[in-house]
Amino acid sequence: MFKRRIPLMSAAFLLVSMLASQRVAYPSSEAEWTLVAPPDEGFSVRMPVKPADETDRVPMLGNTYLMRMYSSVDEPTGMVYMVVMQEVSSVAGALEPSKRIEQFMKGFQEGMAKSMANVKLEITPDRDLDLKGHFGRQYKLAVADSRGVVRAFDATTRVYVLVALGGDERKSGVRLFLDSFEITPAPAPVPKPIPSN
Numbered sequence: 001m002f003k004r005r006i007p008l009m010s011a012a013f014l015l016v017s018m019l020a021s022q023r024v025a026y027p028s029s030e031a032e033w034t035l036v037a038p039p040d041e042g043f044s045v046r047m048p049v050k051p052a053d054e055t056d057r058v059p060m061l062g063n064t065y066l067m068r069m070y071s072s073v074d075e076p077t078g079m080v081y082m083v084v085m086q087e088v089s090s091v092a093g094a095l096e097p098s099k100r101i102e103q104f105m106k107g108f109q110e111g112m113a114k115s116m117a118n119v120k121l122e123i124t125p126d127r128d129l130d131l132k133g134h135f136g137r138q139y140k141l142a143v144a145d146s147r148g149v150v151r152a153f154d155a156t157t158r159v160y161v162l163v164a165l166g167g168d169e170r171k172s173g174v175r176l177f178l179d180s181f182e183i184t185p186a187p188a189p190v191p192k193p194i195p196s197n
Contacts, residue, residue, distance in 0.1 A: 033176065036070055041085045042158055042186030046176060048074035048081065061089045063191035074173060079166040080148075081177050086157060086159045087189035097135035097154040098128075104159045105139070105152055119144050129153070134183050142163060155183050 008131040010109040036051060037044035057064035065087035072081045092100060109123045126149075129136035134153050141148035141163065148165035162181055185193045 018091075033180075034072075036083070037184070038068065038070075038085075040187055041183050042155060043083070043085060043160055044180075044182050044184055044188075045083055045162070046180035047072035048079070048173065049079075051083075057192060058086065059194050060191075061091055062194065063089065064194055065089065065189055065191055074131060077166065077171075077173060079164060079171070079173055081173075082161075082163040082165075083181075084161040084163075086161075087159060088159060089189075089191065090157070097156075098137075100154050100159065101137050101152050103136065104161075105137070108161065116143070123150060131181070131183060140168075149178065151178060151181075153181075153183060155186075157189050158186065 033048055034050050035044060036047050040147040047070070049072050051070035054069045056067045058067045067087070068085045070083045072082065073079070086104070088100070095103070105123070109121075112123070113121050120142070122140075124139050124140045126138040129138055129151065131153055134155055136151055136153040139150040139152070141150050143165060146165055147168060148163065149168055151162045153160045158182070160183065162178060164177055167174050169175055170180070
């Protein structure tokens with residue numbers, strides 16, 4: 001479901017893994033972090049700078065569904081922050097939330113591994129989460145020599161993935177990013193037919 005849709009994310013992971021060991025970490029001004037709350041996507045989060053975004057349509061059960069990825073690099077610390085919003089079909093919405101997250105993250109990890117063929121990648125389940133009634137799961141992330149945190153949340157018609165690469169929850173920026181994430185009301189996804197070639 002998500003295997004072919006992550007080249008930008010892979011490039012960002014590679015970049016931060018190369019730069020992380022070369023940076024002197026000093027705190028960025030967290031008071032100035034940007035609120036990211038795209039209309040109709042059902043979430044809000046704080047990121048260190050205005051993120052770059054990438055949009056795609058992911059094929060699923062005969063239709064395509066919106067996928068948006070927002071990425072932000074905190075230059076002073078070398079941290080990379082990302083949020084992925086993936087709409088899902090109503091059929092997938094019928095699955096139990098933990099199963100939906102499990103399937104989604106399996107595709108996420110396979111896609112990352114394939115696009116980063118010569119780079120060691122590990123995404124290891126850490127613990128289950130609850131975000132105001134929304135099931136989530138946290139993962140430990142290792143890309144080459146860099147470490148990070150991944151959180152995935154289920155919102156029935158959407159799955160959200162948060163990635164912080166370059167540090168873990170002991171870093172105040174990572175805590176701010178993860179703790180600021182909220183799931184908000186959003187309209188139902190609008191599937192579009194798969195374009196004929």
